[in-house]
Amino acid sequence: xxxxxxxxxxxxxxxxxxxxxxxxxxxxxxxxxxxxxxxxxxxxxxxxxxxxxxxxxxxxxxxxxxxxxxxxxxxxxxxxxxxxxxxxxxxxxxxxxxxxxxxxxxxxxxxxxxxxxxxxxxxxxxxxxxxxxxxxxxxxxxxxxxxxxxxxxxxxxxxxxxxxxxxxxxxxxxxxxxxxxxxxxxxxxxxxxxxxxxxxxxxxxxxxxxxxxxxxxxxxxxxxxxxxxxxxxxxxxxxxxxxx
Numbered sequence: 001x002x003x004x005x006x007x008x009x010x011x012x013x014x015x016x017x018x019x020x021x022x023x024x025x026x027x028x029x030x031x032x033x034x035x036x037x038x039x040x041x042x043x044x045x046x047x048x049x050x051x052x053x054x055x056x057x058x059x060x061x062x063x064x065x066x067x068x069x070x071x072x073x074x075x076x077x078x079x080x081x082x083x084x085x086x087x088x089x090x091x092x093x094x095x096x097x098x099x100x101x102x103x104x105x106x107x108x109x110x111x112x113x114x115x116x117x118x119x120x121x122x123x124x125x126x127x128x129x130x131x132x133x134x135x136x137x138x139x140x141x142x143x144x145x146x147x148x149x150x151x152x153x154x155x156x157x158x159x160x161x162x163x164x165x166x167x168x169x170x171x172x173x174x175x176x177x178x179x180x181x182x183x184x185x186x187x188x189x190x191x192x193x194x195x196x197x198x199x200x201x202x203x204x205x206x207x208x209x210x211x212x213x214x215x216x217x218x219x220x221x222x223x224x225x226x227x228x229x230x231x232x233x234x235x236x237x238x239x240x241x242x243x244x
Contacts, residue, residue: 045074
């Protein structure tokens with residue numbers, strides 16, 4: 001896993017959607033010169049939706065006037081597909097009337113850039129979204145192991161317990177897409193009641209917070225807490241209680 005971790009490219013993935021090849025190449029050049037981001041390309045809204053479904057996308061730069069499917073339609077469909085906090089979608093259009101800006105926002109865009117876009121304008125907009133995302137990820141997923149002393153009498157049950165919690169992470173992700181907060185609340189409540197009994201106070205704490213987020217219907221908080229739970233489970237190490 002450590003070897004894989006070193007080779008996996010964890011940089012944010014920016015999807016550039018524009019029907020003009022020269023525009024795609026120009027924006028790609030702007031983004032790649034800093035070395036901070038990966039880039040994916042699409043020529044129209046239909047290709048953008050397909051790319052969004054097939055890979056993790058951190059931000060979309062979306063031309064609004066395109067053949068096959070325009071940006072207004074694409075952003076509406078993408079917003080309906082999302083089951084996690086909304087990713088930033090930055091509209092790019094040559095129209096600069098106030099009505100056009102309002103139209104982009106109503107469709108679901110997070111921000112607006114007027115074409116032609118300079119490298120400074122583009123990177124400032126991208127940084128304003130993705131720099132915050134990177135900082136938050138670093139704060140919530142530190143790399144140090146979490147050591148938990150196990151009760152010898154429970155040793156044979158602990159691997160199965162942790163596997164079940166990993167399945168909970170997957171289930172919560174699916175339930176967030178469905179908007180099923182009732183089931184998420186039940187999962188959180190069960191974790192809150194069971195974690196401490198097995199020696200995993202962190203699971204109890206996160207379970208309680210997930211339950212509370214589900215009660216409030218707070219999808220963003222539930223998503224972030226589920227990520228924290230996944231991070232906890234990836235780092236927790238069980239040691240015999242008599243070990244120092």
